[in-house]
Amino acid sequence: MSLIQAQNVCVSYASRPILEGINLQIEEGEFVCLLGQTGCGKSTLLRLILGSEHPTRGRLLVDGQELLQPDRTRGYVPQKYSLFPDKTVLDNITFGVEVSQFGLLKRFTPQFYRRRREFREEALDYLRRVGLRVTDAGKYPEQLSGGMQQRVAIAQALMTRPRILLMDEAFSALDPGTRREMQTLLRELWRATGTTVIFVTHNTHEALHLGTRVVVLAKDSPEQGSREMLDLQVAENCQEEEIPRLVRRLENASRPPFAEAVPAMG
Amino acid sequence: MSAGFQLIHAQPSRSWAVILSWILFAVGISGYIYTAEQRHAANPEDRVTPTLVQMVHSMRDAALKPAEEDEDTPEASSLVQKFSASMLWKDTKATSRRFLFSMALLLPAVMLGLHMGLFPFVGAFFLRFVLFFDKIVALSLLPILFIAFGIDELSKIMLIVIGVTPTIILDTFNLTRGVPKEQIVKAFSLGAGDFDVAYRVVMKQIWPRVLNSIRLNLKAVMLFLFAGEMIASTDGLAYRIALLRRHMGMDVIIPYVLWVALLLFLVDLSMRLVNRWLHPWFKEA
Numbered sequence: 011m012s013l014i015q016a017q018n019v020c021v022s023y024a025s026r027p028i029l030e031g032i033n034l035q036i037e038e039g040e041f042v043c044l045l046g047q048t049g050c051g052k053s054t055l056l057r058l059i060l061g062s063e064h065p066t067r068g069r070l071l072v073d074g075q076e077l078l079q080p081d082r083t084r085g086y087v088p089q090k091y092s093l094f095p096d097k098t099v100l101d102n103i104t105f106g107v108e109v110s111q112f113g114l115l116k117r118f119t120p121q122f123y124r125r126r127r128e129f130r131e132e133a134l135d136y137l138r139r140v141g142l143r144v145t146d147a148g149k150y151p152e153q154l155s156g157g158m159q160q161r162v163a164i165a166q167a168l169m170t171r172p173r174i175l176l177m178d179e180a181f182s183a184l185d186p187g188t189r190r191e192m193q194t195l196l197r198e199l200w201r202a203t204g205t206t207v208i209f210v211t212h213n214t215h216e217a218l219h220l221g222t223r224v225v226v227l228a229k230d231s232p233e234q235g236s237r238e239m240l241d242l243q244v245a246e247n248c249q250e251e252e253i254p255r256l257v258r259r260l261e262n263a264s265r266p267p268f269a270e271a272v273p274a275m276g
Numbered sequence: 277m278s279a280g281f282q283l284i285h286a287q288p289s290r291s292w293a294v295i296l297s298w299i300l301f302a303v304g305i306s307g308y309i310y311t312a313e314q315r316h317a318a319n320p321e322d323r324v325t326p327t328l329v330q331m332v333h334s335m336r337d338a339a340l341k342p343a344e345e346d347e348d349t350p351e352a353s354s355l356v357q358k359f360s361a362s363m364l365w366k367d368t369k370a371t372s373r374r375f376l377f378s379m380a381l382l383l384p385a386v387m388l389g390l391h392m393g394l395f396p397f398v399g400a401f402f403l404r405f406v407l408f409f410d411k412i413v414a415l416s417l418l419p420i421l422f423i424a425f426g427i428d429e430l431s432k433i434m435l436i437v438i439g440v441t442p443t444i445i446l447d448t449f450n451l452t453r454g455v456p457k458e459q460i461v462k463a464f465s466l467g468a469g470d471f472d473v474a475y476r477v478v479m480k481q482i483w484p485r486v487l488n489s490i491r492l493n494l495k496a497v498m499l500f501l502f503a504g505e506m507i508a509s510t511d512g513l514a515y516r517i518a519l520l521r522r523h524m525g526m527d528v529i530i531p532y533v534l535w536v537a538l539l540l541f542l543v544d545l546s547m548r549l550v551n552r553w554l555h556p557w558f559k560e561a
Contacts, residue, residue, distance in 0.1 A: 097557075109476065
C-alpha cells in the first residue's frame with residue numbers, strides 16, 4: 011500500500027473551492043514536487059499531509075491512517091519562521107529529540123542532562139552535514155543568513171528521522187546561487203536518508219531539478235478548485251537538453267486555458 | 277534643489293544631542309528657582325513654592341525622623357537605624373509592598389492570556405468576559421470595592437488587579453495569537469505535545485514582549501495604587517502626599533513626587549536590563 015493516499019480529496023474555504031477531487035498515491039522514498047501557480051492550493055495539499063488542515067470531503071491517508079494533527083512522523087520546513095527565534099542553532103536542532111523523549115517534568119532529571127550531551131553530539135553531526143560550521147552552533151537564528159537558516163531548519167527536521175519531509179516553498183526566499191546549493195544539498199540528503207520528500211514550489215526548474223516526480227496542480231476555471239493536471243516521472247539521469255521541453259510541458263499544464271495572459275513562471 | 281540644510285536627514289553631533297536633551301531640565305529648574313525667589317522676596321512665609329534649601333531640609337527630616345503619627349522611637353544612634361525608622365522609609369516600604377503584590381498578581385494574568393490565545397476552548401470561555409471587564413472604568417469601582425472588601429489592603433490590591441490585569445491578559449492573548457502558525461506546526465512535527473508548545477515554544481517567545489507590555493503598564497499600576505492610597509490608607513507615599521496637601525506641605529510633596537518618579541524609573545530600567553539579559557535573542561522593534 012502507498013505511504014500517502016489521497017482519495018477524492020476536496021477542500022474549500024468558506025465555500026470557495028481550493029482543491030477538487032485530488033487522487034494521489036505517493037510511495038515510500040519518492041521525491042515529489044508539487045508545482046503550481048500562486049493560489050492553486052499546493053500548500054493546502056501539503057498542510058493536509060501535515061495534518062494541520064483536514065479535507066472537506068474525501069480521505070487523506072498516511073500509512074493507512076487518517077490524520078488528527080501534525081506529529082513527528084512528518085517533518086516540516088516552511089518558507090518563513092522555520093526556526094525558533096529564542097533558541098540557539100544547536101538547541102533548535104536538538105529540540106525535537108529532547109521534546110519527544112523528555113516531557114516537561116522529566117527535563118529536570120539528571121538523566122536528561124546526560125542524554126542531552128549525546129543529542130548535542132548528534133546535532134553537531136547534522137550541522138556539519140548541512141554545511142554549517144561548529145562555530146555557528148551557539149548563534150541565534152537572527153544572526154544567520156536566510157540560506158543558513160533553512161540549512162538549520164532541514165537539520166532540525168531530519169534530526170527526528172521523520173518518514174516524510176514536507177517542504178513549503180522552502181527555498182523561495184533565497185537568492186539563485188544559494189538556492190542551487192540548497193537543492194543539491196537536499197538531493198544528497200534525500201539519497202542518504204531515504205526519506206520521502208514532498209516539496210511545494212512555484213518554480214518549474216526547481217521542481218525538475220529536485221524531484222523524481224512532479225505533480226502539477228491547476229484550475230480548469232476560476233470558480234473551480236484545482237486538480238492534478240499532470241503527473242510526471244522525472245528520470246534520474248534526465249538529460250540537460252530534455253529540460254526545456256519538460257519545462258514547456260509543465261508550464262502549459264499549470265497555466266490554465268482561461269488565463270492566457272498570465273506570464274510564464276520563473 | 278536642496279534648501280542648504282537638512283531636517284529629517286540632519287545628524288546632530290553627540291555633544292549637541294546631549295546639550296539639547298538637558299535644556300528643558302535646565303529651563304524648568306531655573307524657572308522654579310526664580311519663581312521661588314520672587315515669591316519669597318514678596319512674602320517670606322510663602323508655602324506654595326518652597327526654596328531648594330527648604331526642600332532639602334524637609335527631606336532630611338523625612339529621611340531621618342519618624343513620621344508624626346508614630347510614637348517617638350527610642351533614640352537611634354546610627355544613620356541606618358535612623359533611616360529605617362524614618363517617615364520616608366516607612367512610606368516607601370508600604371507602597372513597595374503593595375506594588376510588589378500587584379506585580380505578582382500579574383503573573384496569573386499572563387498565564388491566562390497565554391492559554392486563552394493557544395487553547396480555543398479556554399479562549400472561547402474567557403475572551404468575551406475579559407473584553408467586557410476591560411471596559412469597566414476601574415476607578416468607578418472604588419466605592420464598591422471599599423464597601424465590599426473594606427478599606428484595608430485587599431481593596432487596594434483588588435483595584436490594581438481590576439484596573440490592570442484585563443490589559444495584560446488581552447495583551448498576552450494578542451501576543452500569543454501573533455506567534456506564527458508555522459512555529460506551532462513545526463513544534464508538533466518535531467514531536468512536541470500541546471503543553472510543550474505552550475511552555476517551551478510560545479511562552480518563551482512572547483516573554484520579552486510580555487515584559488515590555490508590563491513595563492508600559494507600570495504607570496497604570498502606580499495610578500491605581502496611588503488612587504487607593506490617597507483615598508483610604510494610613511501609610512504609603514501617596515497617603516503622605518495627600519496628607520501634606522492639607523498643610524500645604526509643598527516642601528515635602530515636591531520631593532516626594534520626584535522620589536516616586538525616580539523609583540518608577542529605576543523599576544523600569546531594571547526590568548529592561550533583566551529583559552535584555554534573559555533574552556539576548558530579542559530585538560526590539
